[in-house]
Amino acid sequence: MSKKYSITLFFVVGLLIILLTPSGFAQDTLVSANKDRIYRIDDSMDSRVSFSCRDSIVANLKNNTISMYGEAIVKYEGITMTADLIEMDTEKKEVYCVYTLDEEGNRIGIPKFEDGSESFTAATIRYNFESEKGYIEELKTQQEEMYLHMGVAKRQQNEQVHFTQGKFTTCELDDPHFHFQLSKAVMVPNERIATGPMNLWVKGIPTPLGLPFSVIPTKDQEMENGFIMPMITPVSQFGFGFQDLGYYFPIKKSDQIQTTFYGSLYSRGTFELRNQTDYKKRYKFGGVLNLGYSSFRKPFPADSIRDQKIVVQWRHQQEAKANPYWRFNSSVNFQSDNTGKTDLDPLSQQYYQNNFNSDINLIRSFPGKPVTIGLKAALKQNSASQNIDADLPTLSVNVNRFFPFKGLRKNKIGKEKFYEKIGVSYSMEAKNRAIFGDSLLSNKRFDLIQDRMQNGIKHDLSINYPLKLFSKIVTLSTTARYNLRMNFQSVDKRYDNDLNRVVNDTLQGLGISQDASIRSELSTNLYAYYDFIGNSGMKMRHVMTPSVSIQLQPNTSSFKTEILGPNNDEYYYSPYENSLYRESAGRDVGLINYSLNNTFELKHRNRNDTIGEEFKKTRIIDALSISGNYDIFKDTMQFSDINLRLRFTPLKGLSVVSSASITPYxxxxxxxxxxxxxxxxxxxxxxxxxxxxxxxxxxxxxxxxxxxxxxxxxxxxxxxxxxxxxxxxxxxxxxxxxxxxxxxxxxxxxxxxxxxxxxxxxxxxxxxxxxxxxxxxxxxxxxxxxxxxxxxxxxxxxxxxxxxxxxxxxxxxxxxxxxxxxxxxxxxxxxxxxxxxxxxxxxxxxx
Known part of the structure; x- marks a missing residue:
C-alpha cells in the first residue's frame, strides 16, 4: 500500500469517526452511498438519518465541527431541515442552520423546517441534541391559512416555544399588509398560543384596536366554541344595525357536525334569528341545514305592523357507495311568505327567483332485482302565480324491464329464441296532492288546504318486443301498454237555477278509468360523408336518425254525454276532468308519428401537427330535428303542429338552442x-x-x-x-x-x-x-x-x-x-x- 493512499484512508476514516461517532453513542454501521451523502445506521435510532449538500463538506478536526455548504439537507423520520449553511458541533452536540448572501446582498438558502403539513422558516436555527433546547431568530411558521412570525424564539425542553416581537396574520408576505403585533407569547405545539398585549397593525402602522391578552388555539382536529363578530351596518332601510352576530360551537361528541347561531338587530325594530348546522360523515353523507326567523317592522306610519317570515333550507346528499339498498337525499328551500324579496341581504341571489322548490326522497333498491321503491315529499312555490303545489307524499314502485321467458329454455345453446326477447316493465304511483294559494298558508287555513287535497293511484304496465331487420340495420320495436287510474275525487255536472249556469259537484269516492294502446316504431341510423374540393383532406360526417311509428288506442274512457239547462245543451265530459289522474281523450286514437334527427361533424387536419397525419373532429350541429304526427281517427285538422329543434356549439364557450312550431292549416x-x-x-x-x-x-x-x-x-x-x-x-x-x-x-x-x-x-x-x-x-x-x-x-x-x-x-x-x-x-x-x-x-x- 502506498504512503499517499494510507494518508488518504486515514483522513477519511478519521472524518467519519468525528462526524458520526460522538461520545456516548453506541457502535454504528456506516454506509456511504456517494461522495456527498452519508447514511448512518444506528441501532439506538428508529429510522435512518441522511444529509447532503450541493457544494462541499468541510471538517475542522481541531474544533470537532462539520460544515455543509450549498443547499444542505438533513432528513429524519419525515422531518426535513434545509439551509445554505449547516454546521454540526460533535463536541457540544449542536446543529446550527443559517442563510448566506449572494453577490447582491440578498439572502439565499433561508433555513426551513418541515414536518408533515407544518413548516416554518427562520433566519437562524440553533438546536442542542442533549438538552433538547433551541434558539431561533426571525421564525416564520404556517398552519393552514395562519402565519406566525417570531422575532426571537427559544425552544424549551418541554417543546414549548417562548418568543418576543411576534406577528400573527393570514398574509403570506414576509412584510404582511396587516398583522396582530404580539409583544411576548408562549406557543404550546398543537395546543395554543398564549400572548400578552396585542394590537392590530396595518401597513406597518399601529392602530388602537387590540386586546390585553389572547389565547389562539392551534389544534389540528378539535374546534372550540367562540363568538363571531357581526357586520356593522351604519345605514340601511332598517336603520343602524348589527348583522350576523354569531356564536359557533362544534358538537363535542363528534367532529362531524358543527352549528352556528346568528342574530341581526336594527334600530327600527327589525330583527332576524337563524341557525346553520353543517354535518358530514366521510364516505357516507353530508349536508347543511339553515333555519331562520325574521320580523320586519314597517316604516312610519305603519310601524305597528310586523311581517313575519320563516325560512327552512336543507340540503342532504348521500354518497353513492354508502348503502346499496337505501338512498336518502333532500333539497329544501321553503319561504313562508313565498317571495325572495324580503331579505336582509341586499345581494341575495334569491331576490330574482320566482320559484322555490323543495323535495325529500327516500329510495329503496334491491340489488340483483329490477325493483325500486321510492317515497317523496315535494313542495313547489311560485311567487308570480302566488300558488303552492304540495305533494305530500308520493309513493312509487318501479319494476325495470325484465325478460320473464328467458328461464323457459333449459338448453341455452344456440341463438336466442324470439320469446326470450319479450320485456315487461311496470310502474305504480300513489299521490296525495294539493294546489292552493299561498295566502291560505300564511293565514294558517289548514282546513281549506285539506279540502283541496286530491289523491289517487296510477298503474302502468308495458310489454315490449324488439326485432332487428335487414341484417340488423333497421329496428322494429313493438310496445303494448295498459294504464289503470284510480281517483278518489270525481265531478258530476248539473244545472244550478240560482246561478243560472252549469256547475261541478265534487264527489268523494273511488273511481276507475283505464286505457290500452299498442305502438310499433321503425327506426335506423343512416350515415353520409361529404368531401370538400381540394387536397385538404377535410370531410363532413352526417348522421340521420329517421323514425316512424303507429299508435292505436281504442276508446275505453269514462266520457259521458248529458243534456243540461233550459236550452237542452249537450255536455260531453269526463268525470275525472278535475281529478289527479285525468283521461287523455274520449275517442279512438290512431297516431302516425314521424321524426328525423340530424347531426353534422367536421373532420379536418390538426394545424398544430407538423407532420399532418393527425385529424381533429369538430361538431358543427349537435341536433337538428323535425317531428309531428297524424291522427287517422280525428274528424278535422288531423295533422299536428310541425316541431323543429336546433342545438349547436359553433365555438368553445358558445351555445345556441332554438325550437319552433308550425301549423300547416x-x-x-x-x-x-x-x-x-x-x-x-x-x-x-x-x-x-x-x-x-x-x-x-x-x-x-x-x-x-x-x-x-x-x-x-x-x-x-x-x-x-x-x-x-x-x-x-x-x-x-x-x-x-x-x-x-x-x-x-x-x-x-x-x-x-x-x-x-x-x-x-x-x-x-x-x-x-x-x-x-x-x-x-x-x-x-x-x-x-x-x-x-x-x-x-x-x-x-x-x-x-x-x-x-x-x-x-x-x-x-x-x-x-x-x-x-x-x-x-x-x-x-x-x-x-x-x-x-x-x-x-x-x-x-x-x-
Missing amino acids: AWNENGLAYDQYAWKNNQGLGRLTKANISTTYTFTKAESRDKIKRNQELMGDHWGADYQYYRLHPQEVIDFDIPWKINLTHTYFVQLNNSASERYKQTQNLVLSGDVSFTERWKVALNSSYDLKEMNLTQTRISLTRDMHCWQLSFFWTPVGGQQSFLVRFNATSALFQSAKLELRKPPEFL
Whole structure:
C-alpha cells in the first residue's frame, strides 16, 4: 500500500469517526452511498438519518465541527431541515442552520423546517441534541391559512416555544399588509398560543384596536366554541344595525357536525334569528341545514305592523357507495311568505327567483332485482302565480324491464329464441296532492288546504318486443301498454237555477278509468360523408336518425254525454276532468308519428401537427330535428303542429338552442285556424305558432376557462351556502387571476296571440355580465338585463372591487330594478376571517 493512499484512508476514516461517532453513542454501521451523502445506521435510532449538500463538506478536526455548504439537507423520520449553511458541533452536540448572501446582498438558502403539513422558516436555527433546547431568530411558521412570525424564539425542553416581537396574520408576505403585533407569547405545539398585549397593525402602522391578552388555539382536529363578530351596518332601510352576530360551537361528541347561531338587530325594530348546522360523515353523507326567523317592522306610519317570515333550507346528499339498498337525499328551500324579496341581504341571489322548490326522497333498491321503491315529499312555490303545489307524499314502485321467458329454455345453446326477447316493465304511483294559494298558508287555513287535497293511484304496465331487420340495420320495436287510474275525487255536472249556469259537484269516492294502446316504431341510423374540393383532406360526417311509428288506442274512457239547462245543451265530459289522474281523450286514437334527427361533424387536419397525419373532429350541429304526427281517427285538422329543434356549439364557450312550431292549416281574419291547408289558401306552407332561441357565450382567454373550472373545484371543498352557490355558478366568482371575462346571453320568444291588435306576443332580453381588471388590483363587474322590446333596463348591478391582497374593498350599486341600493363592503379574503367585514348600505327610499 502506498504512503499517499494510507494518508488518504486515514483522513477519511478519521472524518467519519468525528462526524458520526460522538461520545456516548453506541457502535454504528456506516454506509456511504456517494461522495456527498452519508447514511448512518444506528441501532439506538428508529429510522435512518441522511444529509447532503450541493457544494462541499468541510471538517475542522481541531474544533470537532462539520460544515455543509450549498443547499444542505438533513432528513429524519419525515422531518426535513434545509439551509445554505449547516454546521454540526460533535463536541457540544449542536446543529446550527443559517442563510448566506449572494453577490447582491440578498439572502439565499433561508433555513426551513418541515414536518408533515407544518413548516416554518427562520433566519437562524440553533438546536442542542442533549438538552433538547433551541434558539431561533426571525421564525416564520404556517398552519393552514395562519402565519406566525417570531422575532426571537427559544425552544424549551418541554417543546414549548417562548418568543418576543411576534406577528400573527393570514398574509403570506414576509412584510404582511396587516398583522396582530404580539409583544411576548408562549406557543404550546398543537395546543395554543398564549400572548400578552396585542394590537392590530396595518401597513406597518399601529392602530388602537387590540386586546390585553389572547389565547389562539392551534389544534389540528378539535374546534372550540367562540363568538363571531357581526357586520356593522351604519345605514340601511332598517336603520343602524348589527348583522350576523354569531356564536359557533362544534358538537363535542363528534367532529362531524358543527352549528352556528346568528342574530341581526336594527334600530327600527327589525330583527332576524337563524341557525346553520353543517354535518358530514366521510364516505357516507353530508349536508347543511339553515333555519331562520325574521320580523320586519314597517316604516312610519305603519310601524305597528310586523311581517313575519320563516325560512327552512336543507340540503342532504348521500354518497353513492354508502348503502346499496337505501338512498336518502333532500333539497329544501321553503319561504313562508313565498317571495325572495324580503331579505336582509341586499345581494341575495334569491331576490330574482320566482320559484322555490323543495323535495325529500327516500329510495329503496334491491340489488340483483329490477325493483325500486321510492317515497317523496315535494313542495313547489311560485311567487308570480302566488300558488303552492304540495305533494305530500308520493309513493312509487318501479319494476325495470325484465325478460320473464328467458328461464323457459333449459338448453341455452344456440341463438336466442324470439320469446326470450319479450320485456315487461311496470310502474305504480300513489299521490296525495294539493294546489292552493299561498295566502291560505300564511293565514294558517289548514282546513281549506285539506279540502283541496286530491289523491289517487296510477298503474302502468308495458310489454315490449324488439326485432332487428335487414341484417340488423333497421329496428322494429313493438310496445303494448295498459294504464289503470284510480281517483278518489270525481265531478258530476248539473244545472244550478240560482246561478243560472252549469256547475261541478265534487264527489268523494273511488273511481276507475283505464286505457290500452299498442305502438310499433321503425327506426335506423343512416350515415353520409361529404368531401370538400381540394387536397385538404377535410370531410363532413352526417348522421340521420329517421323514425316512424303507429299508435292505436281504442276508446275505453269514462266520457259521458248529458243534456243540461233550459236550452237542452249537450255536455260531453269526463268525470275525472278535475281529478289527479285525468283521461287523455274520449275517442279512438290512431297516431302516425314521424321524426328525423340530424347531426353534422367536421373532420379536418390538426394545424398544430407538423407532420399532418393527425385529424381533429369538430361538431358543427349537435341536433337538428323535425317531428309531428297524424291522427287517422280525428274528424278535422288531423295533422299536428310541425316541431323543429336546433342545438349547436359553433365555438368553445358558445351555445345556441332554438325550437319552433308550425301549423300547416289556414287561418281566418280573426287568426283562428280551420280545416284547410295553408298552401291551398295562398298562405304559404304554414304559420308559426311559437318559437324561441337562446344564445350564450363566455368571452375569455383559454387559460381563464381552466381557472374558472379550478374555482368550481375549490368551492366544493368548503361548507356553507355561499361557497356552494359559487360552486354552481363559478363564472360569477371575482378572481383577479382572470384578467377579464364577459358572459352574454340573448333570449327571444314569440308566441301566437288570439288578439287581433297584436297577432304575436314577443319577448326579447339581453343579459350582459362579466368583469374586467383595468389595473392589477382594480376590477369592475357588471350584471345587466335589457328588455329589447320595451327598450329599457329591467335590472342592473355594477360592482367595483379593489384587491388589497389579504383584504378586499367592494362597491355594489343597483341603479335599476326592484332592489335599487348601493353597498360598500370591506372584508378579509381569508376564510379564517370571513366574518370580519364592514358594510355600509343605502336603502331605496334614500336614493
